[in-house]
Amino acid sequence: MKILVTVKEVAEVEDDFEIDGLGIDEAYLEYDLNEWDDYAVEEAVQIAESGDDVEVVSVTIGPERSEETIRMALAKGADRAIRVWDDAFESVDLLDVAAKTRLLAAVVEQEEPDLVLTGVQASDDGFGATGVSVADAVGFEWAAVVNELELEESVANVRRELEGGVEELTEVDLPAVFTIQTGINEPRYASLRGIRQAQRKEIAPMGLDDLGLDASALDSPIELTGMREPESESDATIFEGDAEETAAQLADVLREKGVGAQ
Amino acid sequence: MTVLAIADHRRGDLRDVSYELVTAGRQLADATGGDLHVAVISGEVDEFAENLNLDGVDAVHTVENGEEFNHDVYAGAVEALYGELEPAVLLMPNSVNGLDYAPAVANALDLPLVSDAVDFDYDDGLTATREMYESKVETTVDVDAEHVAVTIRGGEWPAATNVGDAEVSAFDYSPEGELGSRVLGFEEVTGGDVDITEADVLVSVGRGIEEEENLELVEELADALGATLSSSRPIVDAGWLPPNRQVGQSGKVVTPDVYLAVGISGAVQHVAGMKGSDTIVAINTDPNAPIFDIADYGIIGDLFEVVPELIEQFS
Numbered sequence: 001m002k003i004l005v006t007v008k009e010v011a012e013v014e015d016d017f018e019i020d021g022l023g024i025d026e027a028y029l030e031y032d033l034n035e036w037d038d039y040a041v042e043e044a045v046q047i048a049e050s051g052d053d054v055e056v057v058s059v060t061i062g063p064e065r066s067e068e069t070i071r072m073a074l075a076k077g078a079d080r081a082i083r084v085w086d087d088a089f090e091s092v093d094l095l096d097v098a099a100k101t102r103l104l105a106a107v108v109e110q111e112e113p114d115l116v117l118t119g120v121q122a123s124d125d126g127f128g129a130t131g132v133s134v135a136d137a138v139g140f141e142w143a144a145v146v147n148e149l150e151l152e153e154s155v156a157n158v159r160r161e162l163e164g165g166v167e168e169l170t171e172v173d174l175p176a177v178f179t180i181q182t183g184i185n186e187p188r189y190a191s192l193r194g195i196r197q198a199q200r201k202e203i204a205p206m207g208l209d210d211l212g213l214d215a216s217a218l219d220s221p222i223e224l225t226g227m228r229e230p231e232s233e234s235d236a237t238i239f240e241g242d243a244e245e246t247a248a249q250l251a252d253v254l255r256e257k258g259v260g261a262q
Numbered sequence: 263m264t265v266l267a268i269a270d271h272r273r274g275d276l277r278d279v280s281y282e283l284v285t286a287g288r289q290l291a292d293a294t295g296g297d298l299h300v301a302v303i304s305g306e307v308d309e310f311a312e313n314l315n316l317d318g319v320d321a322v323h324t325v326e327n328g329e330e331f332n333h334d335v336y337a338g339a340v341e342a343l344y345g346e347l348e349p350a351v352l353l354m355p356n357s358v359n360g361l362d363y364a365p366a367v368a369n370a371l372d373l374p375l376v377s378d379a380v381d382f383d384y385d386d387g388l389t390a391t392r393e394m395y396e397s398k399v400e401t402t403v404d405v406d407a408e409h410v411a412v413t414i415r416g417g418e419w420p421a422a423t424n425v426g427d428a429e430v431s432a433f434d435y436s437p438e439g440e441l442g443s444r445v446l447g448f449e450e451v452t453g454g455d456v457d458i459t460e461a462d463v464l465v466s467v468g469r470g471i472e473e474e475e476n477l478e479l480v481e482e483l484a485d486a487l488g489a490t491l492s493s494s495r496p497i498v499d500a501g502w503l504p505p506n507r508q509v510g511q512s513g514k515v516v517t518p519d520v521y522l523a524v525g526i527s528g529a530v531q532h533v534a535g536m537k538g539s540d541t542i543v544a545i546n547t548d549p550n551a552p553i554f555d556i557a558d559y560g561i562i563g564d565l566f567e568v569v570p571e572l573i574e575q576f577s
Contacts, residue, residue, distance in 0.1 A: 001318040013395045015548045097375045127377045129365035136366035141442035144362035150463045165451040172443040183499035226402035246561045249573030260576045
């Protein structure tokens with residue numbers, strides 16, 4: 001059995017930052033493995049550990065810098081990695097869902113996995129759409145926002161986390177794409193041994209040619225045209241002073257509201 | 263220009279976002295003098311159609327097929343409706359079910375997809391507002407296409423309420439072949455004996471607490487205030503508190519007299535579960551944290567310094 005896990009390196013923005021045109025100045029960004037993908041990697045590795053002959057392959061769309069993040073997935077137990085990048089990507093401000101779908105669908109067609117796991121969404125662009133879009137493109141079944149996954153021979157039993165504390169129980173034919181919700185498992189920390197082993201694992205670079213695509217695969221009618229800090233709508237009364245002073249002021253307000261009066 | 267909006271429902275009730283889709287859809291239709299069509303798929307469609315017959319809706323299409331949401335049925339029905347109506351904009355909810363069919367529909371119809379829109383405008387084409395980097399920045403995207411699929415974030419448009427005079431008609435659609443997925447049932451998330459929706463005062467803890475051991479500090483505060491302890495999602499994901507303590511879109515919706523958010527940044531999913539609280543108090547180190555946008559009172563500071571002082575005040 002082969003499981004393909006999509007892994008994204010996301011940019012996290014510091015509390016104070018500056019916008020430079022259509023992006024955030026590099027000085028205010030930190031790169032990390034997308035939180036949802038961390039759970040997807042863990043789910044794949046747990047499936048591999050509970051069965052014989054399961055290969056876990058991670059796939060990332062990202063520049064060379066993202067290899068650091070890919071190594072994290074390898075250190076946690078992925079067997080090998082694919083990194084999709086091409087010089088043509090450099091000039092693209094926004095890789096839209098359709099473009100990502102074309103790239104990842106080409107990888108799925110080459111790798112022919114039995115199962116594809118993705119995070120529900122990425123914390124940077126937050127489209128929340130790539131997994132299901134890829135499923136449709138490659139003719140797999142799917143389920144979005146999965147917080148429990150049990151595999152059988154030809155079907156998977158999943159729970160989908162709906163709004164308001166309700167879960168849906170669904171049976172899905174395999175092969176399938178599942179978008180994984182946080183909380184489905186407890187992602188492991190990479191062990192020192194895992195980190196050392198990850199250094200020896202393969203990260204295969206793939207360009208558009210390797211995927212049988214050309215630069216038109218990146219074409220998108222969706223263009224990023226503006227970026228700004230949202231205007232604060234705050235009309236909160238902010239207490240000023242040191243911890244003792246602010247706590248005392250807050251305590252007064254809370255007492256006025258009847259808190260702690262018993 | 264025709265706009266087609268797809269309603270959302272679960273277990274016999276239309277969800278709020280269905281009424282918000284009508285407002286959003288009318289906004290787009292008005293921008294071009296076009297018609298707003300609404301479709302409702304599966305469940306008690308005739309009853310839903312009555313509720314969706316709202317001011318500004320020109321037509322309601324009902325698709326009878328099964329009781330509950332099934333993405334194969336939804337995707338097939340929406341694609342068939344799209345073929346019939348050829349709307350310039352196909353509007354769907356960015357709900358959990360929307361996430362489960364909208365991207366497949368967009369891919370199948372070769373439509374550009376703008377997901378989780380919080381606002382938009384239509385001139386020569388669609389201009390949508392989206393948030394990125396966990397709501398820290400707001401972006402504008404222009405779509406250069408005659409047809410586009412958009413999912414909207416719940417709670418961003420007011421719900422349509424006034425009754426209209428839409429034409430209601432049944433749309434004939436049946437999926438071909440066997441469905442690739444089958445919904446077997448639903449379950450409420452349970453665990454523990456505390457009902458946070460009943461509490462008058464909630465002390466709610468978020469990621470800012472950093473370590474499981476530190477929860478004790480917030481528990482002590484809740485005790486001192488006579489409050490019930492709740493949390494944002496990461497605390498439940500980490501297994502530090504049971505799921506019945508989670509406030510938010512995927513947890514419980516709470517409306518206490520006082521909601522004290524400790525180390526919670528206020529992501530939109532969390533806010534959806536607590537914005538109806540009478541008085542909201544936030545303690546957070548980041549002055550730009552979105553929780554301060556909805557808070558009535560705030561302390562910008564380190565919870566590890568403020569909370570012990572606050573406990574002192576009530577001991």
